[in-house]
Amino acid sequence: MDEARVTIYVIQRLVGLVPVLFGISIVIFLTMKLIPGDVARALLGPMATDQSLAQLRHALGLDEAIYVQYGKWLWRALQGDLGLSPIVHKPVMDILLPKFGNTLILAGASFFLAVVGGVAVGVLAASRRHGLIDRAVMGASLVIGNMPPFWLGLVLIVFFAINLRWLPSLGMYSARGPGGLEDLLAHLVLPTIATAAAPGAIIARMTRASVLEILGQDYIKVARSKGLSDRAVLATHALRVAWPAILTISGLQLGYLLGGAVFTEEVFGWPGLGKQLVSSVIARDVQVVQGAALFIALSFVLVNLAVDLLNLYLDPRSRPA
Amino acid sequence: MATTTTALTTVEPVGARPRRAPGALAGFLRVFLRDRQAVVGVVIIAIAGGAALLAPLISPWDPLSAGGAERLSPIGTPGHLLGTDEQGRDILSRLIWGGRASLLVGILPTVAAGLVALALGLSAGSAGGITDHVIMRALDVFFAFPLVLLAIAIVGVIGPGMQNQMFALAVVLVPYSTRVVRTATLSVKPLEFVEAARALGASRARLLARHLLPNVLPPLVVYTTTLVGMMIVASAGLSFLGLGVQPPTPDWGVMVGNGRLVLYRAAHVATIPGIVIVVVALAFNFVGDGLREALDPRARR
Numbered sequence: 124m125d126e127a128r129v130t131i132y133v134i135q136r137l138v139g140l141v142p143v144l145f146g147i148s149i150v151i152f153l154t155m156k157l158i159p160g161d162v163a164r165a166l167l168g169p170m171a172t173d174q175s176l177a178q179l180r181h182a183l184g185l186d187e188a189i190y191v192q193y194g195k196w197l198w199r200a201l202q203g204d205l206g207l208s209p210i211v212h213k214p215v216m217d218i219l220l221p222k223f224g225n226t227l228i229l230a231g232a233s234f235f236l237a238v239v240g241g242v243a244v245g246v247l248a249a250s251r252r253h254g255l256i257d258r259a260v261m262g263a264s265l266v267i268g269n270m271p272p273f274w275l276g277l278v279l280i281v282f283f284a285i286n287l288r289w290l291p292s293l294g295m296y297s298a299r300g301p302g303g304l305e306d307l308l309a310h311l312v313l314p315t316i317a318t319a320a321a322p323g324a325i326i327a328r329m330t331r332a333s334v335l336e337i338l339g340q341d342y343i344k345v346a347r348s349k350g351l352s353d354r355a356v357l358a359t360h361a362l363r364v365a366w367p368a369i370l371t372i373s374g375l376q377l378g379y380l381l382g383g384a385v386f387t388e389e390v391f392g393w394p395g396l397g398k399q400l401v402s403s404v405i406a407r408d409v410q411v412v413q414g415a416a417l418f419i420a421l422s423f424v425l426v427n428l429a430v431d432l433l434n435l436y437l438d439p440r441s442r443p444a
Numbered sequence: 445m446a447t448t449t450t451a452l453t454t455v456e457p458v459g460a461r462p463r464r465a466p467g468a469l470a471g472f473l474r475v476f477l478r479d480r481q482a483v484v485g486v487v488i489i490a491i492a493g494g495a496a497l498l499a500p501l502i503s504p505w506d507p508l509s510a511g512g513a514e515r516l517s518p519i520g521t522p523g524h525l526l527g528t529d530e531q532g533r534d535i536l537s538r539l540i541w542g543g544r545a546s547l548l549v550g551i552l553p554t555v556a557a558g559l560v561a562l563a564l565g566l567s568a569g570s571a572g573g574i575t576d577h578v579i580m581r582a583l584d585v586f587f588a589f590p591l592v593l594l595a596i597a598i599v600g601v602i603g604p605g606m607q608n609q610m611f612a613l614a615v616v617l618v619p620y621s622t623r624v625v626r627t628a629t630l631s632v633k634p635l636e637f638v639e640a641a642r643a644l645g646a647s648r649a650r651l652l653a654r655h656l657l658p659n660v661l662p663p664l665v666v667y668t669t670t671l672v673g674m675m676i677v678a679s680a681g682l683s684f685l686g687l688g689v690q691p692p693t694p695d696w697g698v699m700v701g702n703g704r705l706v707l708y709r710a711a712h713v714a715t716i717p718g719i720v721i722v723v724v725a726l727a728f729n730f731v732g733d734g735l736r737e738a739l740d741p742r743a744r745r
Binding site for chain 2: 378385403
């Protein structure tokens with residue numbers, strides 16, 4: 124592996140992010156400017172005098188040219204200052220940061236479940252091609268892949284929280300309970316399943332397809348004809364080659380998964396970024412909506428970069444020649 | 445039967461008019477109708493769409509008022525096949541009427557995005573160079589947001605409601621559909637028949653309309669159909685959150701959202717509309733797969 128070339132590629136990839144991040148910041152900034160209504164009036168209320176409005180506009184820099192405003196906004200955003208929520212009267216960053224951590228827990232657990240479950244099921248189906256298991260798995264994954272996550276969440280609550288009373292249905296911790304990791308995990312189970320189901324189903328279908336494609340190739344026939352068992356062929360020959368494709372597929376499902384997490388956070392009262400986004404949208408708290416959008420876009424871009432780089436590490440074929 | 449007629453053409457008496465080759469439409473229908481899943485999909489969509497269109501005629505009850513019916517009656521209550529909701533409204537009637545909003549917010553933004561994408565993707569793909577670069581880099585920004593989250597954020601800025609919901613969904617879909625159109629354009633552009641047309645002096649407009657468009661449409665139609673299935677789920681989600689179609693207008697997503705409030709007492713109020721969403725979304729997927737098989741000779745098994 125040519126170290127220098129890979130380093131150059133990584134640097135190119137990082138530099139390529141700059142215009143995208145720049146574009147994101149412009150889109151988010153401009154949307155704030157497009158909203159009808161006067162920020163100063165919203166902050167001061169209907170009783171404000173013209174003089175106090177002018178003072179506040181000046182203090183907020185709203186009387187400056189738009190590119191100056193953008194520059195100042197970006198500079199503050201880079202330092203972690205996303206402004207003040209006019210509704211809750213708290214810094215946007217203070218509102219979003221704890222929620223972001225909670226979403227990471229839910230999204231991380233769901234992504235793990237979707238990838239491990241999806242790949243296991245997909246490989247199993249591919250190894251039993253056209254058998255009963257294969258057909259059952261493919262049928263089920265088609266239905267699950269089309270399930271609205273918010274509805275699946277409600278169905279899980281009906282079964283496991285209301286009827287069976289096995290698991291809690293709301294929040295991250297019990298109000299009057301032991302708390303701690305055990306409590307968190309119990310609360311995590313249902314939202315994780317609801318979030319992971321649809322992306323996991325898609326990962327299963329695509330894993331099956333890419334394993335089947337590899338199983339049809341000549342070197343697999345060679346491996347079989349020299350007497351290797353099906354299991355050995357699958358484990359040592361097919362999967363090694365299929366991994367990068369599976370990784371890419373899984374990475375592509377991440378956006379879908381994060382979108383689904385908004386609904387499961389809402390359904391299960393999980394205090395994450397998605398739930399915050401929805402309640403801020405309903406409260407018309409545009410400052411927080413923008414901050415959340417910035418947070419989500421940044422983390423999404425970074426995760427995609429991580430998937431790319433991981434792929435580079437795992438798959439020699441994806442390295443620049 | 446088709447094979448015997450084609451065989452007959454070879455022994456037709458001299459002087460007979462040349463028989464037309466089996467039309468493209470006939471060939472398409474033959475493959476499509478043989479696909480059982482696709483036919484099932486069409487039937488489901490026809491039932492849901494037909495019921496929504498004929499709602500005033502076939503709906504057993506008023507979807508907006510209880511009319512003295514008992515609240516939260518279970519499935520199978522006489523007169524209320526699927527029971528009643530938290531206000532005593534007939535669930536079946538609300539499902540039938542709800543198809544109007546739910547199908548509209550699933551289909552309209554997707555088709556609108558497809559049309560915009562057609563213009564953008566064809567321009568980017570056929571012009572190449574700086575035009576291509578500017579269009580595609582601008583759209584790249586949108587790929588930095590997860591689709592549904594971006595739609596929610598847009599609704600957050602312009603405000604909740606059915607029209608804004610459709611606008612937001614259309615905006616977030618444009619980059620995806622444009623990518624499909626551009627890829628298709630690029631794959632056709634270097635082919636000989638396009639080169640030949642260009643060499644014969646065909647204008648840019650003629651090249652686009654006669655040679656590129658017919659080859660770009662099939663993949664876009666397939667993609668859009670599958671996307672409609674996804675968007676029926678996504679738009680129901682926005683309505684469920686209270687950001688899209690507003691109560692009391694019947695809508696499948698709104699119905700799940702309302703039913704959530706009585707989940708502990710009557711689970712069927714929330715679960716039944718969800719089943720309808722899954723079934724209709726699946727139907728669009730089946731039709732999309734069938735179209736892919738029928739429109740793309742390479743995909744045929």
